[in-house]
Amino acid sequence: xxxxxxxxxxxxxxxxxxxxxxxxxxxxxxxxxxxxxxxxxxxxxxxxxxxxxxxxxxxxxxxxxxxxxxxxxxxxxxxxxxxxxxxxxxxxxxxxxxxxxxxxxxxxxxxxxxxxxxxxxxxxxxxxxxxxxxxxxxxxxxxxxxxxxxxxxxxxxxxxxxxxxxxxxxxxxxxxxxxxxxxxxxxxxxxxxxxxxxxxxxxxxxxxxxxxxxxxxxxxxxxxxxxxxxxxxxxxxxxxxxxxxxxxxxxxxxxxxxxxxx
Amino acid sequence: xxxxxxxxxxxxxxxxxxxxxxxxxxxxxxxxxxxxxxxxxxxxxxxxxxxxxxxxxxxxxxxxxxxxxxxxxxxxxxxxxxxxxxxxxxxxxxxxxxxxxxxxxxxxxxxxxxxxxxxxxxxxxxxxxxxxxxxxxxxxxxxxxxxxxxxxxxxxxxxxxxxxxxxxxxxxxxxxxxxxxxxxxxxxxxxxxxxxxxxxxxxxxxxxxxxxxxxxxxxxxxxxxxxxxxxxxxxxxxxxxxxxxxxxxxxxxxxxxxxxxxxxxxxxxxxxxxxxxxxxxxxxxxxxxxxxxxxxxxxxxxxxxxxxxxxxxxxxxxxxxxxxxxxxxxxxxxxxxxxxxxxxxxxxxxxxxxxxxxxxxxxxxxxxxxxxxxxxxxxxxxxxxxxxxxxxxxxxxxxxxxxxxxxxxxxxxxxxxxxxxxxxxxxxxxxxxxxxxxxxxxxxxxxxxxxxxxxxxxxxxxxxxxxxxxxxxxxxxxxxxxxxxxxxxxxxxxxxxxxxxxxxxxxxxxxxxxxxxxxxxxxxxxxxxxxxxxxxxxxxxxxxxxxxxx
Numbered sequence: 001x002x003x004x005x006x007x008x009x010x011x012x013x014x015x016x017x018x019x020x021x022x023x024x025x026x027x028x029x030x031x032x033x034x035x036x037x038x039x040x041x042x043x044x045x046x047x048x049x050x051x052x053x054x055x056x057x058x059x060x061x062x063x064x065x066x067x068x069x070x071x072x073x074x075x076x077x078x079x080x081x082x083x084x085x086x087x088x089x090x091x092x093x094x095x096x097x098x099x100x101x102x103x104x105x106x107x108x109x110x111x112x113x114x115x116x117x118x119x120x121x122x123x124x125x126x127x128x129x130x131x132x133x134x135x136x137x138x139x140x141x142x143x144x145x146x147x148x149x150x151x152x153x154x155x156x157x158x159x160x161x162x163x164x165x166x167x168x169x170x171x172x173x174x175x176x177x178x179x180x181x182x183x184x185x186x187x188x189x190x191x192x193x194x195x196x197x198x199x200x201x202x203x204x205x206x207x208x209x210x211x212x213x214x215x216x217x218x219x220x221x222x223x224x225x226x227x228x229x230x231x232x233x234x235x236x237x238x239x240x241x242x243x244x245x246x247x248x249x250x251x252x253x254x255x256x257x258x259x260x261x262x
Numbered sequence: 263x264x265x266x267x268x269x270x271x272x273x274x275x276x277x278x279x280x281x282x283x284x285x286x287x288x289x290x291x292x293x294x295x296x297x298x299x300x301x302x303x304x305x306x307x308x309x310x311x312x313x314x315x316x317x318x319x320x321x322x323x324x325x326x327x328x329x330x331x332x333x334x335x336x337x338x339x340x341x342x343x344x345x346x347x348x349x350x351x352x353x354x355x356x357x358x359x360x361x362x363x364x365x366x367x368x369x370x371x372x373x374x375x376x377x378x379x380x381x382x383x384x385x386x387x388x389x390x391x392x393x394x395x396x397x398x399x400x401x402x403x404x405x406x407x408x409x410x411x412x413x414x415x416x417x418x419x420x421x422x423x424x425x426x427x428x429x430x431x432x433x434x435x436x437x438x439x440x441x442x443x444x445x446x447x448x449x450x451x452x453x454x455x456x457x458x459x460x461x462x463x464x465x466x467x468x469x470x471x472x473x474x475x476x477x478x479x480x481x482x483x484x485x486x487x488x489x490x491x492x493x494x495x496x497x498x499x500x501x502x503x504x505x506x507x508x509x510x511x512x513x514x515x516x517x518x519x520x521x522x523x524x525x526x527x528x529x530x531x532x533x534x535x536x537x538x539x540x541x542x543x544x545x546x547x548x549x550x551x552x553x554x555x556x557x558x559x560x561x562x563x564x565x566x567x568x569x570x571x572x573x574x575x576x577x578x579x580x581x582x583x584x585x586x587x588x589x590x591x592x593x594x595x596x597x598x599x600x601x602x603x604x605x606x607x608x609x610x611x612x613x614x615x616x617x618x619x620x621x622x623x624x625x626x627x628x629x630x631x632x633x634x635x636x637x638x639x640x641x642x643x644x645x646x647x648x649x650x651x652x653x654x655x656x657x658x659x660x661x662x663x664x665x666x667x668x669x670x671x672x673x674x675x676x677x678x679x680x681x682x683x684x685x686x687x688x689x690x691x692x693x694x695x696x697x698x699x700x701x702x703x704x705x706x707x708x709x710x711x712x713x714x715x716x717x718x719x720x721x722x723x724x725x726x727x728x729x730x731x732x733x734x735x736x737x738x739x740x741x742x743x744x745x746x747x748x749x750x751x752x753x754x755x756x757x758x759x760x761x762x763x764x765x766x767x768x769x770x771x772x773x774x775x776x777x778x779x780x781x782x783x784x785x786x787x788x789x790x791x792x793x794x795x796x797x798x799x800x801x802x803x804x805x806x807x808x809x810x811x812x
Contacts, residue, residue: 054655055804077658086811088652090578092585092730097578104574105657133585135445149653 003030004066005157005188006051011060013046020046022212023060028205030065030156031186033179035193035203039245043212044192045085045161051190052082052159065156078106081155083163087146091135095126095145098134099152106153113152120148123178125171139166147175157188164198176202200237210245275376276383279367314393318400325404329412334504338497340401341423344394345493348427351390352435374537381436381533385428398424415503415511419496422518426492429525436532440540449730453587492521568670571659575667582646583675586730589639593675596632600683603628604690625687625694625702626761630754632683633709636676640717641746642738643668644810645728651810661799662792665718669788673710680706697770704777705757711784712753713746715791720745722795722802725809756780 006028013021021043028034038044049055051062053073062069064076082088090098096117103113121127124144134142143166150158158179164172179189179202193199199206200220207217216223224235227243235243321340328336367380385391398420405416442448488494495517502510568576583589604624644651654664684702693699726739737743757777764773799806 052656054652054807056800074658074660077656082656084652084656086649086652088649088656090582090650090653091648092582092646093578097581101574101578102653102657104570104577105653105659107570107658109570 004028005030005032005064006034006190007063008051009061009063011047011050011062012058013043013050013055014058019212021050021057021209024209024212024214026207026214026217028188028190030188031183032205033183033189033191033203035191035199035206036209037192037196037199037206037241038209042209042245044209047209048159048161048190048192049084052080052084053077054084078153079155080157080159081150081153082159083143083146083150083161084159085161087142089134089142089146089149092133094131094133095121095137096130098145099149102149103152108153116152120152123174124148140168140171143167144171144175151178151182155187157190158182160189160191162193163191164193164195196237196241206237208241208244216240216244275370275372276380279380310389310393314396317393318396321397322400322404325401326408329405329409329500329504332504334412334501335497337500338494340397341496342493344397345423345427348390348394349431349434352388352431353438368537368539374534377537378530378533381432381529382428385432391428391431394427395424409504412500412503416496416500419499419515419518422515422522423492423496426518426521426525429522429529430492433525433529433532436529436536449585449587453591457591490517492518495521569663571657571663572667572670575664576671579668579671586646588730592635592639593679596635596679597682597686599631599635600628600686601690603631604687624691625684625698626705626757628683628687629680629702629706630709630757632680633676633706633713634750636679637672637710637713637717637750638738638746640669640672640714641720641742642724642726642728643672643717643721644725644806645738646730647810648727648729649811651806655803655807661722661796664799665792665795669714669718672714676706676710695770697764697774701761701764701770701773701777704774704781705761708777708781708784709750709753709757711781711788713749715784715788715795716745716749718791718795719798722799722806725806727810727812 004027006026008024008026011021011024011026012019024043024047026047036044036047046055050057051064051069053069053076065079067076069076090101093101099117099120100113103116104110108116118127121130124147126141126144126148129137129141134145137145143163147160147163150160164175167175183189191199191203203220205217205219206223208215216226218226220237220240223240227235227240324340325337328334328340368377372380386395402413402417402420405413441451489498495514499511499514499518502508502514583593639645647654654661680703684699688694694702720742724739724741724745726737726742728737738746760773760776760780763776764770
């Protein structure tokens with residue numbers, strides 16, 4: 001078994017009476033492309049916020065690259081990159097100014113920051129908009145810039161919250177290639193997305209959270225094996241997901257009621 | 263095929279919109295925070311009602327007086343007052359913010375006619391319109407009591423006046439909506455608005471210097487040209503009716519009808535453009551920039567002794583300042599205000615020579631005023647970060663680096679401003695002598711240093727989101743305002759006592775020494791506070807992220 005990149009023990013977060021994340025035990029090996037799935041409101045974003053230092057857990061433990069997050073937040077943050085929900089951009093900076101700012105915040109020296117900024121802007125096809133304020137970027141351009149900012153310091157773990165939302169097919173293809181190369185070099189990628197086809201294509205391992213609790217975790221093959229079905233039939237991730245968290249029978253009954261529409 | 267038997271009529275659509283507005287208001291008031299807004303609204307409504315009722319009495323009395331004393335031509339003044347109120351107040355209340363609420367109805371299957379009537383109906387639903395209608399009603403009652411024979415003319419002229427006002431206000435609002443949809447235009451207009459407000463301060467000195475009686479005839483010559491404006495015409499109609507001048511009466515009504523036709527036609531064209539899907543994009547297509555420029559721009563560096571995060575934050579603060587029209591103008595204001603105050607209250611050219619302040623009082627007072635202006639943003643220093651606040655918590659830095667970067671940049675700005683302002687003061691009033699000059703500088707250093715720690719605590723504890731290019735509701739949180747107020751009174755009090763002590767004891771250098779000691783103590787306190795404030799930021803990060811990313 002390889003090095004463990006992310007490990008949580010009984011990770012819990014409560015908001016008043018609501019328990020958004022309830023005793024989650026995650027284990028992600030280094031170099032894995034890991035998909036973290038769940039229906040709306042399941043606790044995905046809350047978990048990713050805790051794992052990236054944007055939200056303090058109510059209880060439980062988080063260990064990234066062998067370091068206790070709560071004990072060594074700075075050392076952990078130095079080694080992770082994040083595209084958070086909402087992207088966290090300073091909209092009144094230009095693309096190059098923002099990347100330069102982020103590079104400096106991660107402690108890169110000036111010349112390295114400038115070089116990487118130029119290379120990333122080129123790669124993300126944003127070089128011709130380097131003088132444009134981020135506020136004037138399209139959603140997809142902002143997403144690409146947030147991704148560039150997340151990798152500028154060469155992180156060992158990358159957290160991506162819906163990274164391909166709004167990104168055109170051309171750029172998405174290039175990004176997927178980049179992420180694939182990164183995992184080959186041992187970078188761990190922790191990805192949440194509602195587009196299950198993307199997760200199925202990119203991720204080797206998946207965890208599913210439902211109503212704050214981790215209900216499945218493992219490689220795609222392991223998850224398939226745990227789902228009953230015809231011999232030799234290869235279940236898609238969507239079928240696995242629906243069989244674990246979906247209520248397809250109830251959905252069907254509700255659909256039947258919409259006679260005026262269906 | 264959609265299961266639609268018949269689209270709702272215009273009246274039904276108006277009813278639906280009114281219901282929607284009511285539900286929005288009701289739901290808005292259900293959250294705890296908004297209950298305070300409700301109390302504020304009740305108090306504001308009570309104050310507004312008192313003002314409207316009070317002015318109803320004034321309009322009644324004015325109308326009665328003008329009509330019964332043979333001064334019907336003066337009725338123009340009353341209509342002009344209403345006209346200016348009706349047209350200007352909605353612009354100020356809109357607060358330079360893009361408001362797309364009305365346009366949102368376009369997603370529903372409305373006819374252009376219904377869209378126009380809805381837009382027109384909205385024109386009667388703001389405070390300026392309601393209060394104006396009350397005042398016009400008071401004028402009509404006064405006419406009925408004083409000169410009942412003029413009532414039909416007055417009523418018809420007022421009706422046309424009301425229609426012109428509503429269509430004109432909606433027309434201006436529609437154009438402003440289009441202009442303010444563009445971020446850059448919005449920011450430029452906010453800057454121009456602030457500058458125009460500031461320039462008002464110079465009206466009095468300018469009038470005193472150049473506004474002699476000899477200029478008045480020139481101004482009076484312009485008055486006839488105003489008579490064809492919509493605010494003059496109703497008064498002229500009443501005056502013509504009062505004098506039995508039926509030709510004049512016909513001309514004024516024709517003029518009002520022409521105005522109504524013009525504003526209605528233009529409003530129809532504006533709404534038609536919106537109805538047909540006018541582009542109100544937040545940003546135009548930016549010009550393509552030459553590649554490689556960023557290499558040069560990004561290599562401009564700050565002093566090497568600064569850590570990369572502190573330097574990064576300072577550079578980011580600089581970019582934000584230069585792109586925030588309001589803040590940038592606030593930065594330009596202090597020397598301008600010093601010139602203004604020196605013209606009004608001190609120096610050789612004082613407008614009030616016999617009451618002019620001596621340099622001993624004016625130098626410290628002017629500096630204190632400037633610090634009051636310049637330090638206020640520090641009490642809500644994360645206001646403009648928006649979603650970028652997450653970057654601070656994701657990056658491997660402690661909040662102390664962020665705070666030091668922000669504070670250092672502010673100190674540089676304040677230092678530059680005070681230096682320029684002191685130069686302007688010396689030019690306007692004269693050199694005050696080294697003891698007073700150095701005491702003032704030392705007092706300023708103490709006032710800045712003494713505030714930074716509490717300002718940082720306030721910024722972390724009571725953040726409030728602000729948006730560049732907006733004015734409506736753009737202010738620090740109530741607690742931050744009162745904290746700043748209390749600290750500034752305390753520091754101002756200490757500084758005043760120390761300054762006066764130099765005079766009492768006959769030791770002009772005493773304040774310099776005392777302020778130097780106080781500044782050193784404040785600096786020590788500031789440095790000691792950075793780690794506790796970093797811990798506080800960790801505890802408050804959810805509040806900060808939630809408030810600023812909203």
